[in-house]
Amino acid sequence: MKKLLKILGLVLGVLVLVVLLGAATIQFSGIPSYDTNPPDLKVVPDSASIAEGKRLATLVCNHCHLSTAGKLEGKKMTDLPPAFGAAWTANITHSPNSRLAAYTDGELAYLLRTGVKRDGKYAPPWMPKFPLLSDDDLHSIIAYLRSDAPELEASDKVQPAPKPSFLVKLLCRVAFKPLPYPEKPIMAPPLTDKVAYGRYLIDAKVDCYSCHSADFKTVNILEPEKSEGYLGGGNLLLSPEDGKTVIFSANITMDKETGLGDWTEEDFIQAVRFARRPDGKPLRQPMVPFSALSDEEASAIWAYLQTVPKIHNEVDRGW
Ligand code: HEC
Ligand code: HEC
Structure with missing residues (x-):
């Protein structure tokens, strides 16, 4: 019995040592480095x-x-x-x-x-x-x-x-590893295909989904729609003004009670471009007014949001 306890103690001791050594390695070696393989690219500006x-x-x-x-x-x-x-x-x-x-x-x-x-x-x-x-x-x-x-x-x-x-x-x-460099050229859908273009804006171009899903730690960068709570809000963000005030991201799915189900397209465009809600409340940072988006682009996002699965998620907005 005593011998068994001794062996168990030894195994436990070794395990603790391995974990501590692993933690120390991570702490002291810092952010990892990788081989790079940049493309041969020369952008010709106009x-x-x-x-x-x-x-x-x-x-x-x-x-x-x-x-x-x-x-x-x-x-x-x-x-x-x-x-x-x-x-x-x-x-x-x-x-x-x-x-x-x-x-x-x-x-x-x-x-x-x-x-x-x-x-x-x-x-x-x-x-x-x-x-x-x-x-x-x-x-x-x-x-x-x-x-x-x-x-x-x-x-x-x-x-x-x-x-x-x-x-x-x-x-x-x-969790976060370098992403693969795309092997094929990537083309955006045409603006006339509103739903596809709206999806492109949310997932690829303006990154709305990363703030508006459940948590930065569980976003899926390569397949955004597989992010936990995709567009259902509740991601804990801090106000850039004081670095302390907690502002949860809003649920922007079309759920009637907890999302944008009761909004009109015009309400939505105003909120996205000028950070103003239909009830007159200003939207707080880190939501910024995306005034550089055109009405057409904001309208494409709205069209896409109509196709996104609704999530019932009551976000504590602090008001
Ligand atoms: C959410 C904030 C944020 C946004 C948005 C952002 N960056 Fe950065 N960027 C950073 C931070 C923080 C660093 C410093 C990273 C570090 O030193 O580890 C950085 C570093 C860089 C670097 C330096 C890399 C190096 O070798 O040190 C470049 C270049 C850069 N960003 C370009 C861009 C461009 C272009 C965009 C838009 C397409 C962009 N960033 C958007 C936060 C941001
Ligand atoms: C940096 C994080 C971030 C990004 C990027 C972002 N948002 Fe937001 N958004 C927020 C936060 C936080 C709120 C809540 C603000 C508040 O409660 O005052 C919000 C609020 C909103 C609201 C208001 C909803 C309501 O019920 O009040 C809409 C609509 C919205 N965002 C749409 C978008 C769209 C569309 C994009 C991309 C073009 C986007 N957001 C990008 C963080 C972000």
Whole structure:
């Protein structure tokens, strides 16, 4: 009996040691690195693609990378949940010292699609990935980032290195892995196919689904509709204003009691483009007014939402 206890004790001791060693390895080696294989890509910009890229960046990049000085020089992410640690968005201006300076077009496409930086480091979940964005839209963003738009003028601001928590380091090893670089060209559906285009906007282009599903930890980036609680809201977000106030994302499925089932298309367009609800309440950040979306695009999103399975989920909106 005594011998058995001794052996059990020994096995337990070894197990604890293995877990501790594993945890220490994750803690000290930080965010993992990967081999990169960027495509051979040279974007040829023209004024139309630069203008479209600027509009897109306003929708999906600039709220994070734009400082109060109006430059894409980065800033602290004030709405990052403390459990994730601390992060600063990168300086992506034309300064030779910016984090974008050394990137080729192919490396930039690789980063935006797979989440792997040019030095091989994985960009944690605080930098979004765009694996389903069309090639044209991706190339427009790159064309814009190379343009002489005033917000891209060189700034020498150096943002601190991120301080990922143990949780982020662990998640970057077990849950968040680099996404595969698409093997075939990706094309967006035509705007005239409203439902398909609305789906493209929600899943691929503006990323509405990642905030509006149940939890960032369970979003499915490659197959967004398989995310837990797809568009049913309840994802715990923090106000970027004070980094403390909890604001749960809204249920935007067509459920009558807990979602948008009683809204009109016009109500919806107003809410999305100007962050105003039909009852007059302003929508709080991190929901931003997507005023760069056209009425036509917002209407396509509305058309798609009519086809999404309803979820009955009463979200505590705090009012
Ligand atoms: C939710 C906020 C957020 C959004 C939206 C966002 N980024 Fe970032 N981005 C970050 C953060 C945070 C970092 C710093 C990541 C790090 O150092 O680990 C970063 C880093 C970068 C880098 C530097 C990579 C490197 O090698 O250090 C580039 C380039 C970049 N982002 C471009 C973009 C572009 C282009 C878009 C839009 C298509 C975009 N980002 C959208 C938060 C964001
Ligand atoms: C960064 C996270 C985030 C993104 C991205 C986002 N939303 Fe929201 N959205 C929220 C939050 C949080 C609320 C709740 C705001 C509040 O309660 O004041 C909200 C509220 C809404 C509402 C109001 C619903 C209601 O019942 O009041 C609509 C409609 C909406 N979002 C649609 C969209 C659409 C469409 C997109 C994409 C174009 C989108 N959102 C992108 C976070 C986000």
